[in-house]
Amino acid sequence: MARILTGTQSSGRQHLGNILGAIQPAIELSKDPKNESFLFIADLHSLTSIKDGKVINENTHATASAWLAMGLDTEKTVFYRQSDVPEVCELAWILNCFTPFPMLENAHSFKDKVSNLAEVSAGLFTYPVLMAADILLYDANLVPVGKDQKQHLEMTRDIAGAFNHRYPGTFILPESKISEETMTIPGIDGRKMSKSYNNYIDIFLPEKELRKKVMSIVTDAKTVEEPKNADSCIVYQIYSLVAGQDEDLEMRRNLEAGNYGYGTAKQVLFEKLMSAFAYEREKFNHFYIDRSKVENELKKGAEKARDVSGPVLARVRKNLGFNLK
Numbered sequence: 397m398a399r400i401l402t403g404t405q406s407s408g409r410q411h412l413g414n415i416l417g418a419i420q421p422a423i424e425l426s427k428d429p430k431n432e433s434f435l436f437i438a439d440l441h442s443l444t445s446i447k448d449g450k451v452i453n454e455n456t457h458a459t460a461s462a463w464l465a466m467g468l469d470t471e472k473t474v475f476y477r478q479s480d481v482p483e484v485c486e487l488a489w490i491l492n493c494f495t496p497f498p499m500l501e502n503a504h505s506f507k508d509k510v511s512n513l514a515e516v517s518a519g520l521f522t523y524p525v526l527m528a529a530d531i532l533l534y535d536a537n538l539v540p541v542g543k544d545q546k547q548h549l550e551m552t553r554d555i556a557g558a559f560n561h562r563y564p565g566t567f568i569l570p571e572s573k574i575s576e577e578t579m580t581i582p583g584i585d586g587r588k589m590s591k592s593y594n595n596y597i598d599i600f601l602p603e604k605e606l607r608k609k610v611m612s613i614v615t616d617a618k619t620v621e622e623p624k625n626a627d628s629c630i631v632y633q634i635y636s637l638v639a640g641q642d643e644d645l646e647m648r649r650n651l652e653a654g655n656y657g658y659g660t661a662k663q664v665l666f667e668k669l670m671s672a673f674a675y676e677r678e679k680f681n682h683f684y685i686d687r688s689k690v691e692n693e694l695k696k697g698a699e700k701a702r703d704v705s706g707p708v709l710a711r712v713r714k715n716l717g718f719n720l721k
């Protein structure tokens with residue numbers, strides 16, 4: 397039995413890239429009865445970039461609604477909000493006191509901002525330590541993350557290793573599961589789909605807005621009549637991720653044959669998104685308008701999470717010999 401744990405920041409709404417690249421694979425992993433899975437929304441981490449708690453709460457609600465709409469089973473997965481488990485802050489502090497300054501100075505998340513130190517908060521600087529606490533607090537064995545988080549996982553292992561060296565047997569050293577091969581879903585401008593580029597497709601948008609978004613996908617200036625290159629066509633690239641094999645081939649043939657305009661291709665993609673995610677769109681709205689239902693799920697998840705975090709923190713205090721209760 398492996399305990400799998402991962403977190404996602406509540407930095408905005410979840411888009412098609414997040415859904416295909418992170419949410420669906422994590423839900424698949426959680427279905428394996430050999431695994432025990434923990435999934436949380438890292439709202440405390442979001443505070444390093446968003447300074448308005450109300451905005452974070454809104455994002456957390458939309459993020460939780462998206463996970464639940466995509467089929468996360470809260471009976472099988474411990475699904476919670478990071479800030480509902482206060483033990484994580486105490487553990488982060490303890491780990492802070494065991495983390496060498498130069499290690500944090502080396503973190504990409506900090507180095508990216510080093511040219512403007514006035515903008516760097518202590519929270520951003522110690523971001524990797526809170527992440528280590530997120531993981532170590534639950535004795536996680538496996539942490540699936542994107543490539544960009546690899547260094548944070550190495551730091552988690554280093555911090556845990558250093559602590560264990562002094563106080564043996566305190567932490568379980570987690571392995572990372574880096575999804576190198578996960579495809580990068582393109583956004584409407586052809587760059588990686590990302591909240592930070594504002595080029596994303598939010599499949600939970602109302603119909604009219606979703607259509608408008610799809611219609612704004614960038615294409616070249618070829619006329620309706622001209623044959624087109626499917627592989628360099630962003631509309632086709634996105635379509636092929638959600639369409640079946642036959643539909644995929646059909647659009648490719650149509651584009652390559654000519655007399656098939658980008659407007660038509662976009663309409664086909666829009667209709668595909670509407671039909672492929674019809675059930676999930678309905679579920680999203682169901683959760684999104686029912687805040688108390690989502691809150692309830694998160695609270696239940698936090699109780700289960702605290703059943704684990706309490707004893708682990710007690711073990712840390714005991715091994716450290718610190719203020720034993």
Ligand code: ADP
Nearest residue numbers: 413414417418542579580581588589590591592
């Ligand atoms: P964003 O770039 O929108 O801020 P995040 O960095 O919060 O997204 O990523 C959350 C998760 O979604 C990560 O696991 C990441 O690998 C995945 N993800 C984000 N964008 C894409 C994309 N365009 N294609 C595939 N996976 C993605």
Ligand code: TRP
Nearest residue numbers: 402403404405438441527530539
């Ligand atoms: N830093 C991660 C990200 O931005 C989110 C995160 C926070 C996380 N704590 C974690 C991921 C613990 C895995 C495990 O994507």
